[in-house]
Amino acid sequence: MSDDTDRHNAKMAKKKAARDKIMATKTEERGLVIVHTGKGKGKSSSAFGMIFRCIAHGMPCAVVQFIKGGMGTGERDLIQAHFSDLCEFHTMGEGFTWETQDKSRDVEMAQAAWAKAKELIADERNRMVLLDEINIALRYDYVDAGKVVAWLKANKPPMTHVVLTGRNAKEEVLELADLATEMELIKHPFRSGVKAQPGVEF
Structure with a gap:
């Protein structure tokens, strides 16, 4: 072997030993509260990736x-057609508030969604419950964020993962x-005039 290969192998062996030492201390297993937020794309997509892992x-x-509800999505169609025995799917929203233009109805639907979520x-x-776009409902105070946090602290089972998605997480x-x-x-691409497309956005 060359000196470069020997140095590389020695470096990787040292990294592996350090990594194994760290991993040996990670013994706890419990249900997590997971939040995906931010202005970038991929919040729900990543969360559905975990749902499909569970499946x-x-x-x-x-x-x-x-929030979503006015249009079909690939995730919902796939789960309902093939995995409904493992994954319950409830679309409780009727679209974004600028589409419904009925705040009282939006609040009513968000409250019903939170009741179902609980x-x-x-x-x-x-094993996992995804609350898709709940952060938007919390941002507009359709559901009280303090009550959601308090309920999760008091009632989430120890081994259940709860995933909350949406921009502007409180x-x-x-x-x-x-x-x-x-x-x-x-x-x-939306900024360049490209509309939402199946397989990418829904």
């Missing part, structure tokens, strides 16, 4: 969509989270 592992899970989270059979939600990711917008 692949045979773990019961559930989705509650707080029911699904409390059911310990569900500070109390971020404080509660075990894992919080902010999607940063760098470029988006």
